[in-house]
Each structure stands twice: as C-alpha cells, then as structure tokens.
Amino acid sequence: MKTFTLPDLGEGLPDAVVREWHVSEGDTIAAHESLVTVETAKALVEVPAPWGGRVEKLFAAQDQTVNVGEPLVGFAAEDANHEIPATEHSTTTISPGDSVSAEDPSVKETAPPQTRSDSGTVVGKLEQGEAVLGAEQRVAPSRRRPATPKVRALARRLGVDLEKLSTDGSLVTAAQVHAAVGSTPVTEKSAEEKKSPPPVQGVEKTAGVEAVMSPARRAMGLSMSRARDQVAQITLCDDADISSWWGSTPALLRLIRAVQLACTAEPTLNALYENDQLKIQETVNIGLAVDSPRGLYVPVLRDVAGHTDEALLAQVADYKHQARETGIAQSDLQGATILLSNFGAIAGRYATPVVLPPTVAIVGAGRVCQGVVVIDRWPAMRPLLPLSISADHRAVTGGELARFLRAMLHALST
Structure with a gap:
C-alpha cells in the first residue's frame, strides 16, 4: 500500500481539519482528481490526488485534525508492471519490478526505501524531467466534483x-x-x-x-501577532446621527456604502502597505469581520461599487452561513483593501480595531444608542452610531484619517 500524507498547504500551520471526503474506500480515482477538502488557516482547500489508483484506506474521519506529514490516504500497491513517472529532480533508476511512488515529500512507501533526492514537488502537480520512465497506468474515470x-x-x-x-x-x-x-x-x-x-x-x-484551537483561531492569533509587530496604530472615534434612515435601512448596508464613499473622498485609506510602499487601490474591496464559534473570519466583498444593495446583502448572508457551517473558501478570504467590523451588532460602543497588514485601515461600528444632539440650538434625542476607525500611522497621516472619518459621518447622517 502506498501512503499519501497531508502536505504543507502553504498556510503556515502544522495541521488541517478534514471537512469533506470526495472518495470512499474502494473507489478508483484518476491523478489530480479532488481527494478531500480540508480547512486550514480559515480557508477550505481541495487536495488533489498525486496519482491515480484504487483508494484502499482513509486514515482520517470527517472533522478530524491531521498533522502535516501524517497519513491521509492509502492507495493499493501498484501492479508489478506499472511504472511511475520520475520527477524533475529525481536521478534514481527504477526497474519495472520496483514498487515506488512519485517523488513527492508527502508520499511514503511500504517497500524498502531507495536513495533519492527530495524533489520538493508541490502537492497535486507531478513534474516530469528528462528521464521519463513510463506512463501512468490508466485507471477507470472517477466522478468529478x-x-x-x-x-x-x-x-x-x-x-x-x-x-x-x-x-x-x-x-x-x-x-x-x-x-x-x-x-x-x-x-x-x-x-x-x-x-x-x-x-x-x-x-x-x-x-x-x-x-478551543481550531485552524481559524490559530490563524487569528498569527494575524494579531503580525499586526502587533508591524503596525503603528492610531484610532479616531465619533458618533454619527442616523435619525434620517434608522429603522428603514439595514445598518450594515449603510455602513458598507459609507465606507465606499469615504474611500472615494480619502483614497489613501483604501490601500495596501507592502515593502515600505503605499499602493492605493482602484476598487473598494471590503473585508468583513464575521464572528463564528470556530473563530474570526474576514471574507471579502469585492468591488462594492459595482454591486447592487440586494447582491451585497445576499453575499453577506452567504458568508455568515459558511462561517457557521462549512468554513469559507480561501479565495474569498483574500484581496481586501479595507476592513469593516460591525461589533455593535453584539455589544459595545467604542473600540480600538486592529489593522491587519497589508491593509492600512479598519472601520469599527458600535452599538446604536440614543444620545443628545444640538438641533437649531436646542437639545434633541437622536439615534447615534459610534464609529471607531484605526489606521496604520506608517502610511496614513492623522489628517487623512480625520477626513475619512468626516466623510463617513456625512454619508451616515444623510
């Protein structure tokens, strides 16, 4: 039996959680077909089969945590006349009788090991060098996901x-x-x-x-440590009078649109700071903080200016469901240009939201409460929405942050 171990998926974490098997024991699968979906660093990643063959054993159950390098799937031993393609860096000569696997660091064999160099092959991709030793055995087609x-x-x-x-x-x-x-x-x-x-x-x-320590929570810890070590944070707070629309429009939708308008008024906060360079972004992609029992997710609402209100609300609802039930795909967690945390939906008025590099700003919205404001020189009770906006002071000046906050106050008050 050939054993395929869990590879390093590039997320910087030592393990992953099995979320969905795409094969069962006894199934025949072709090379590069989807084998299993795992969750690591808050993202769902589909792991492809490194070669084709019959699945003999699944070493992990659904929702079980597997460490990198531990057995994941066992494939039936190759036929005596079956030959495996060599990888780019392999120099070992293999005779037809040898029972070996592709040169992948995540592959183990039950046959005696042979001397070879580590190819460093990325999971799911078998690179063939000049010394091609044979074609992979044809297998029965398997059902594509x-x-x-x-x-x-x-x-x-x-x-x-x-x-x-x-x-x-x-x-x-x-x-x-x-x-x-x-x-x-x-x-x-x-x-x-x-x-x-x-x-x-x-x-x-x-x-x-x-x-206690799901992949999402550990990824959150790594992100917070990076923010602590890299960001010079500054936070400004104020209250927006939302009496003109409160109760008639979803607060989160108004917040998303206010962030969009403020980014147009002060584009410096809709930017990425990488390699000591500030790169202002053309589109507004809002990373929305979503709370879940497994930890904090930050999926991205892409190009909010190009979507209708209904489409944005539907996308938010879909992300919340995925965060609770299935986890969110890796591609949906990448590409944010500014962050938004609506923590007031749970509790709290003001905060110091943490900027996550390479973004340079995060908007925090607190719990709406009744407050006294002056209208035509007379006190009046109005619903107020507390705002707490943090920025990376390495890239954003205090004046730029204040102008951004002023633009949000205006957008939310009209």
Missing part, C-alpha cells in the same frame, strides 16, 4: 441537487444554484449522506481540542 466547496455549501443550504445541474460535466455556479431553487429539492440530510463516506473505524476525534 460538480462544484467548488463554496457552491456545494450553498446548494446544501438551499436544498439543490448539484448532480442534476451538472449533466455535461461543467462546474455549477452560484447563480445556477439560486435559479434552481424549488425545482430540484433534496433534503440536507440526504445530500450529506451521499457525499460523506462511512466513518473510519478506530479513529478518535479530538473534539475538545478542536473547539
């Missing part, structure tokens, strides 16, 4: 059968799932039973440890 993890989570929530939407083998999009609501309903339970193989026997789940 019909959608990305994000779309599969959406389909489970809406009760849509993805198999009926992917008859031609193409990937199903989120728009197709929304369009199919009500036409192909399936229960969430049946969908989960179809996709998940039987539990692996003899594997204990580390539920207690997982609840």
Whole structure:
C-alpha cells in the first residue's frame, strides 16, 4: 500500500481539519482528481490526488485534525508492471519490478526505501524531467466534483441537487444554484449522506481540542501577532446621527456604502502597505469581520461599487452561513483593501480595531444608542452610531484619517 500524507498547504500551520471526503474506500480515482477538502488557516482547500489508483484506506474521519506529514490516504500497491513517472529532480533508476511512488515529500512507501533526492514537488502537480520512465497506468474515470466547496455549501443550504445541474460535466455556479431553487429539492440530510463516506473505524476525534484551537483561531492569533509587530496604530472615534434612515435601512448596508464613499473622498485609506510602499487601490474591496464559534473570519466583498444593495446583502448572508457551517473558501478570504467590523451588532460602543497588514485601515461600528444632539440650538434625542476607525500611522497621516472619518459621518447622517 502506498501512503499519501497531508502536505504543507502553504498556510503556515502544522495541521488541517478534514471537512469533506470526495472518495470512499474502494473507489478508483484518476491523478489530480479532488481527494478531500480540508480547512486550514480559515480557508477550505481541495487536495488533489498525486496519482491515480484504487483508494484502499482513509486514515482520517470527517472533522478530524491531521498533522502535516501524517497519513491521509492509502492507495493499493501498484501492479508489478506499472511504472511511475520520475520527477524533475529525481536521478534514481527504477526497474519495472520496483514498487515506488512519485517523488513527492508527502508520499511514503511500504517497500524498502531507495536513495533519492527530495524533489520538493508541490502537492497535486507531478513534474516530469528528462528521464521519463513510463506512463501512468490508466485507471477507470472517477466522478468529478460538480462544484467548488463554496457552491456545494450553498446548494446544501438551499436544498439543490448539484448532480442534476451538472449533466455535461461543467462546474455549477452560484447563480445556477439560486435559479434552481424549488425545482430540484433534496433534503440536507440526504445530500450529506451521499457525499460523506462511512466513518473510519478506530479513529478518535479530538473534539475538545478542536473547539478551543481550531485552524481559524490559530490563524487569528498569527494575524494579531503580525499586526502587533508591524503596525503603528492610531484610532479616531465619533458618533454619527442616523435619525434620517434608522429603522428603514439595514445598518450594515449603510455602513458598507459609507465606507465606499469615504474611500472615494480619502483614497489613501483604501490601500495596501507592502515593502515600505503605499499602493492605493482602484476598487473598494471590503473585508468583513464575521464572528463564528470556530473563530474570526474576514471574507471579502469585492468591488462594492459595482454591486447592487440586494447582491451585497445576499453575499453577506452567504458568508455568515459558511462561517457557521462549512468554513469559507480561501479565495474569498483574500484581496481586501479595507476592513469593516460591525461589533455593535453584539455589544459595545467604542473600540480600538486592529489593522491587519497589508491593509492600512479598519472601520469599527458600535452599538446604536440614543444620545443628545444640538438641533437649531436646542437639545434633541437622536439615534447615534459610534464609529471607531484605526489606521496604520506608517502610511496614513492623522489628517487623512480625520477626513475619512468626516466623510463617513456625512454619508451616515444623510
């Protein structure tokens, strides 16, 4: 049996959590087909098979934590006449009778080890050098996953059968799932039973440890440590009179639009600070802090100016569901140009939100409360929205931060 171990997925964490198996024991899978979805550093990552063959053993159960380098999948031993392509840096001569695997640092063998150099091959990509020793054995075609993890989570929530939407083998999009609501309903339970193989026997789940130090929490710790060591933070606070719209428009939507307008008025805060260079961004991509039992997620609302209010609210709802139930895809956690934390939806009025490099600013919105303001020289009670805006003082001046805050106050008060 050839053993494929969990590779380093480049997230800087020593382990990952198995979230969804795409194969069962006994299945035959082709090289580079999706093997398993794992969660690491808050992101969902699909791990492809390094080669084709029959799956003999799954070493981890769903929701189990696996360390990098530990066994993940066992493949049936290769046929005696089967030959494996050599990798770019391999110099070992292999005879047809040898039972070996591709040159991948995450591959282990039950046969006696042979002397070779480490190829450093990236998981899922087998690079062939000049000394090609043979073609990989043809395997029976396996079922391709019909959608990305994000779309599969959406389909489970809406009760849509993805198999009926992917008859031609193409990937199903989120728009197709929304369009199919009500036409192909399936229960969430049946969908989960179809996709998940039987539990692996003899594997204990580390539920207690997982609840305390999930990948999301550890990634949050690394981000906070980086912010502490790199950012020179400055914070300004003020209250916005929101009596003109309070109770008629979702507060989060107004906040998103206010951040968008303030970035137009003071673009220096919609920027990235990397290698001692301030790079102002053309589009406003808001990283939205989302609370979940597993830790803090910051998915990105891309190009908010180019989306309708309805589309933004739908995207926010989808991210919140993914944070609670499935985790958020890695691509949706990247590309933020400014951050927004609506902590007041839970509690608290003012804060010192932490700037996460390479972004240079974060907007914090507190709990709305009644306060006294002066209207035409007379006191009046009005709903007030507290704002706390932090910026990286290495890249942003106090005047730029104050002008940004003034623009947000104006956008929220009209």
